[in-house]
Amino acid sequence: MDRRARARELAAEYLAKGDPKGWFEQLYREAAAGKSTIPWADRHANPNLVDFWKRNTIQANGKTALAIGCGFGDDAEQLAAWGFKVTAFDISESAIRVCRQRFPGSRVKYTTADLFSSPPEWTRAFDFILESYTLQVLPPQLREPAICCIADFVRRGGHLLIITRARGEEDAPGLMPWPLIDRDLDKVKTCGLRELSFEDYFDLESPPVRRFRALYERCSQTV
Template sequence: MDSTRQFWEDFYRDKDQVWSGKVNPLLEREVATLTPGTALDLGCGEGGDAIWLARQGWRVTAVDISETALKRAAGHAAEAGVEGIVWERHDLAVSFPEGSFDLVSAQFFHSPVAEDGERDKALRRAAEAVAPGGTLVVAGHAGWPTWMEEPPHEHVHFPTPAEVLEALTLDESEWTVEAQDVVTRDFPGPEGQAGTRSDNVLRVRRNV
């Protein structure tokens, strides 16, 4: 097993549950008014977004590098009685799901072990997978929480929506930028510290 895959397997194996199981609020905000069709959830983790999308009527392909995460996500979907999700394991630096999709979602697509350029390459491939008339939503952190005095990774760069858009190298005649925002929300610390955290979101639509 290569080091990237091992990192994410260990990441999920270390805890019985890593994420809340709820949909990412930015994804809900950006797609709530879209007509359900086919969706691709990149880096699906324990399945919170994929399960929510399926409940809204989307037919979902959910992808992660970690077999542990995928098994856990499939278990959560089964427990909730949610169908319409195909779970696939991919290292997006190596392989990518086949087909085109009405929605492609990359939520908090950060990796401390990705090589330079891997994220941008995967996101460009994600854009290629958007069907005509379809939507790409990319959300990510804009920085560390305000209460965090000593960040765990001091030199991490959080791309702005403009930087993500530039890295996608989209043909402006084929795409429309629908949202390019920074969203700040209350984000208390683990010991109840008051604070906020800002996140970036980019939503682009492929023209019909």
């Protein structure tokens, strides 16, 4: 059976009833009960993040980082291992519970929060933001608002790294996870961030998956 089948079923069901964010907790609860699996939970840091880190120089020691939609926490732990003071959040309280169980002595601050109504003190508060694979599980109408919320976490001089599934404009959006087109990410630039790099590539998964990986900065001078 397709390991994404249950997630797709739940996503479609919740979308149809006008609750596009409700299925994540449901899926994590089912997984905790052993009734389904979390298709994106690899239980290791994202190789697309690790590969990026090897080839880029970003100051981590003593800096703050925020992991968006952190799932089971592997990327958040990796950021902490690189020296960031990390806050990691997910809309699913069950996912956050698993993070705390998996990493009991962790320095990462794990918390349940909704990207669209996050604590006000997070605004422009972080040096480094990691968004990997959350935008692609949100329906198109939530993408621009999500990007604005994500960009708003970046403090002056801070960076945002986005890693996402990608498609060409001519390709069909397909089934969840819905790959983004490059124009979707233009929104980041209208939220006061400058694009420093943009990669459109196939990763090393089998079969390879087309990705965008883009780094942005909030210029020191911008308000």
